[in-house]
Every structure is written in C-alpha cells, then in structure tokens.
Amino acid sequence: MIAQEGLNVFPKETYKLNETDKPDALLIRSQDMHKTHFGTSVLAIARAGAGVNNIPLIEASSNGTVVFNTPGSNANAVKELIVAMLLISTRPIFSSITWAKKLNGADVSLQTEKGKNHFAGTELKGKTIGVIGLGAVGSRVARAASDLGMHVIGYDPYISVEHAWRLSNDIPRAGELADVLRSSDYVTVHIPYTEENKDLISEEELQQIKKGAILLNYSRWGIVNENAVIKALDSGKLKKYLTDFSSNKFIDRDDVIVTPHIGGTTIEAEVCGAKMAAQTLRKYLETGNIVNSVNFPTVEMDFISELRITLIHQNVPNMVGRITTILANDEINIDNMINRSRDKIAYTMIDTAAISEDKLDELRQELLAIPEVIRVRTLNK
Ligand SMILES: NC(=O)C1=CN([C@@H]2O[C@H](COP(=O)(O)OP(=O)(O)OC[C@H]3O[C@@H](n4cnc5c(N)ncnc54)[C@H](O)[C@@H]3O)[C@@H](O)[C@H]2O)C=CC1
Numbered sequence: 001m002i003a004q005e006g007l008n009v010f011p012k013e014t015y016k017l018n019e020t021d022k023p024d025a026l027l028i029r030s031q032d033m034h035k036t037h038f039g040t041s042v043l044a045i046a047r048a049g050a051g052v053n054n055i056p057l058i059e060a061s062s063n064g065t066v067v068f069n070t071p072g073s074n075a076n077a078v079k080e081l082i083v084a085m086l087l088i089s090t091r092p093i094f095s096s097i098t099w100a101k102k103l104n105g106a107d108v109s110l111q112t113e114k115g116k117n118h119f120a121g122t123e124l125k126g127k128t129i130g131v132i133g134l135g136a137v138g139s140r141v142a143r144a145a146s147d148l149g150m151h152v153i154g155y156d157p158y159i160s161v162e163h164a165w166r167l168s169n170d171i172p173r174a175g176e177l178a179d180v181l182r183s184s185d186y187v188t189v190h191i192p193y194t195e196e197n198k199d200l201i202s203e204e205e206l207q208q209i210k211k212g213a214i215l216l217n218y219s220r221w222g223i224v225n226e227n228a229v230i231k232a233l234d235s236g237k238l239k240k241y242l243t244d245f246s247s248n249k250f251i252d253r254d255d256v257i258v259t260p261h262i263g264g265t266t267i268e269a270e271v272c273g274a275k276m277a278a279q280t281l282r283k284y285l286e287t288g289n290i291v292n293s294v295n296f297p298t299v300e301m302d303f304i305s306e307l308r309i310t311l312i313h314q315n316v317p318n319m320v321g322r323i324t325t326i327l328a329n330d331e332i333n334i335d336n337m338i339n340r341s342r343d344k345i346a347y348t349m350i351d352t353a354a355i356s357e358d359k360l361d362e363l364r365q366e367l368l369a370i371p372e373v374i375r376v377r378t379l380n381k
Pocket residue numbers: 050051052071072074075078132133134135136137138155156157158159160163190191192193197200218219220244261262263264265
C-alpha cells in the first residue's frame with residue numbers, strides 16, 4: 001500500500017492516478033516487477049523503500065526507464081525492529097508472556113514470582129555484534145547497538161562517504177567478513193540483494209561463525225542461504241536465526257523467529273517513503289531532473305528557459321557533438337546544457353527558447369534517428 005500522503009503529492013488537475021493501462025510512471029513498494037512487462041510508456045518507476053531487487057534494472061535502463069528509490073526513508077523503522085529482535089532473541093519475552101497469560105486463581109501474583117526463575121535471559125551489554133552493511137540501516141543499527149553497550153564490528157567494503165561520516169569513530173570496521181563472523185555473538189545483515197550478494201552467508205561462512213551465535217537477516221531472501229542456516233542450527237553452530245523473510249523450511253522451528261517482512265512497515269516510514277518517492281517522480285516528470293536513481297546518474301539543472309529537451313542515450317563517444325550539431329543545423333540556440341553518464345547509460349538535458357510544435361516534432365524525429373538515442377522528451381516550463 002502506498003500511503004495517501006504520497007498520492008497527495010500529485011495534483012488532481014494534472015495527474016490521473018490508476019486510470020490507464022499505459023501509465024507514464026509507476027509508484028510501487030516491493031511488488032515483483034520481473035514478471036510484469038512494463039511497456040515503453042513507462043518513463044520512470046519509483047520504489048517507495050530501499051531494495052530494488054524487485055525491479056529488472058537492466059531492462060529498465062535499456063527501455064529508457066529511470067528507476068528511483070527512497071534512501072533512508074525506512075531505515076529508522078528497520079533499526080527499531082532490529083533492537084526489538086535482539087531483545088527477543090536474548091530474553092524469553094514471548095514464552096514468559098504466554099506462560100503468565102495462562103495463570104489463574106487467587107494467587108496469580110505469587111505464581112508469577114515463583115515461576116519467573118524459568119525465564120532467565122541474558123543481556124546484550126558487553127556482547128559483540130557484527131553489522132554487515134553500514135548504509136542507511138546498518139549505520140543506525142551499529143549506533144543503537146553501541147548505545148545498548150554492545151561492542152560493534154562493522155563490515156562494508158563499499159561504504160559511501162555519507163554513511164562513513166554517520167558512523168561513530170569508536171566503531172571498528174573489519175577488513176574481512178570472516179573476522180566479523182569469528183568474533184561476533186550476534187551478526188546482523190543489512191545489504192542489498194544483488195548477484196554478488198546472493199548466498200553471501202552460506203555454508204562456508206556459517207562454519208566460520210562463532211559457535212552459538214545468533215544471526216539476523218532483515219535484508220532479503222537469498223542473501224542468507226536457508227539450507228545452510230538449517231544445517232548450522234541443527235549442528236548447534238548457530239543458536240538462533242531471526243528473519244523478515246519466511247520459508248517453508250522454518251515452519252515449526254523454535255530456533256527460527258520469522259516476522260512477515262515488516263522491517264519498513266511503520267506509519268512514519270510508509271508516509272516518508274511514499275512522499276519521497278512521489279516528489280522524486282514528480283520532479284523527474286515535470287523538470288527532467290534526476291535524484292535518487294539507482295540506474296541513472298544524478299542530473300540537476302535549474303529549469304529557467306521556456307523549453308527543455310531531455311535525451312536518454314547510450315554512453316558512447318561523440319553523442320553530445322551529434323546532438324548539438326542537429327540543434328545547430330536547425331538554428332536552435334542552446335541556453336544551458338548538462339550531460340552525465342552512469343555505466344552504459346547517459347542523459348543529456350538542453351534548455352532553449354520556445355520552438356513551434358512543427359519544428360519540435362521535426363527535431364524529435366531527427367534526435368531519435370541517432371541509433372544510440374533511446375528516448376527524447378520535451379518539457380515546457
Ligand atoms: N526488511 C525490510 O522491510 C527492509 C529491508 N531492507 C533491505 O536492507 C537493505 C539495505 O538497506 P539500506 O541500509 O537502506 O541500504 P543502503 O544502500 O543505504 O546500504 C546498503 C549498504 O550495504 C553495503 N554493501 C553492499 N554489499 C555489501 C557486502 N557484500 N558486504 C558488506 N556491505 C555491503 C553498501 O556499501 C551499503 O553501504 C536494502 O537493500 C533492502 O534489501 C531495507 C529496508 C526495509
């Protein structure tokens with residue numbers, strides 16, 4: 001469900017929501033888009049949330065479809081759930097509540113006092129937690145665990161400058177995953193699902209993990225190999241597995257605690273993600289500016305002139321030259337221009353004075369005739 005606050009970002013006079021099977025844009029959460037063939041009409045997909053493994057990014061890029069996410073919008077929600085799950089994994093909270101609920105008779109308070117000896121837990125303070133992935137979620141989890149008195153070891157070979165700043169200096173970072181696994185009582189994983197991260201925690205890694213460790217996966221299915229987890233639990237190497245991602249393999253196991261993918265499901269996170277996604281989408285549709293894209297470069301330019309021409313094209317030499325030659329031949333003067341690339345894709349925005357519709361149609365055809373050009377849009381201020 002997309003929070004209404006996000007949908008309210010689109011004015012009714014200019015946007016129609018859910019009224020066509022050929023939309024200009026899609027606003028989604030974790031719906032699987034791999035099986036949905038979204039047509040070339042789709043200029044952009046905004047994912048309200050962090051993970052984009054539900055979207056076929058290569059197909060989107062070659063279609064000229066810009067994919068956005070909402071970095072950090074639900075990170076606090078996940079962090080708070082991790083704190084809860086750490087406590088649940090270490091104190092018999094559920095079993096003691098269930099037991100207390102069943103008590104009856106005149107001496108219930110006496111019975112609770114007598115029975116509480118069966119429900120001793122352990123404390124988090126002084127224990128070591130390994131945090132794999134120190135992005136929006138992981139950096140917050142690291143800080144919260146440190147505030148609970150835990151020793152934190154972080155692991156993130158690709159950490160961004162922004163997230164590195166967020167981490168406090170007293171949180172050491174390991175160079176190798178194995179170092180984290182060997183020395184942590186708790187290991188929590190906060191990384192995206194990608195081909196490289198598939199089965200990141202599998203049999204070999206679970207052999208390296210400290211005996212009796214507790215593993216938390218609030219990232220995605222497939223990052224932690226389920227068969228390897230079952231084996232490690234059966235052998236006693238792993239004490240418990242807590243995850244947001246269910247599987248038939250976990251049914252009836254007391255050593256696995258499953259929550260139903262609720263890491264980002266708080267009112268606050270849903271509103272924040274929906275608004276952020278809608279604003280990003282609106283900005284792109286109305287100005288061509290791109291922020292928070294996962295498959296396109298960040299491209300921002302003040303929209304001052306009357307007309308903006310945006311081109312999505314392959315990232316090959318001499319594209320700018322070929323595009324500007326066409327404009328020069330058509331006697332179109334460029335007021336402002338920007339070109340940025342990311343991997344195989346590039347994006348060019350050109351601002352000019354207004355042009356007649358006929359001339360604009362002709363220009364579009366000329367630009368689209370360049371074989372490497374994927375999409376041309378024209379926007380009026
Ligand atoms: N359970 C839930 O409802 C939610 C799950 N998530 C999952 O958590 C993931 C992380 O979310 P954010 O922290 O917001 O994303 P993020 O992009 O801010 O951080 C991900 C971090 O993982 C690091 N990383 C990537 N591969 C790694 C590897 N092999 N080893 C160590 N570090 C690695 C990156 O460098 C980055 O710093 C998302 O991609 C999503 O799959 C996110 C939000 C809610």
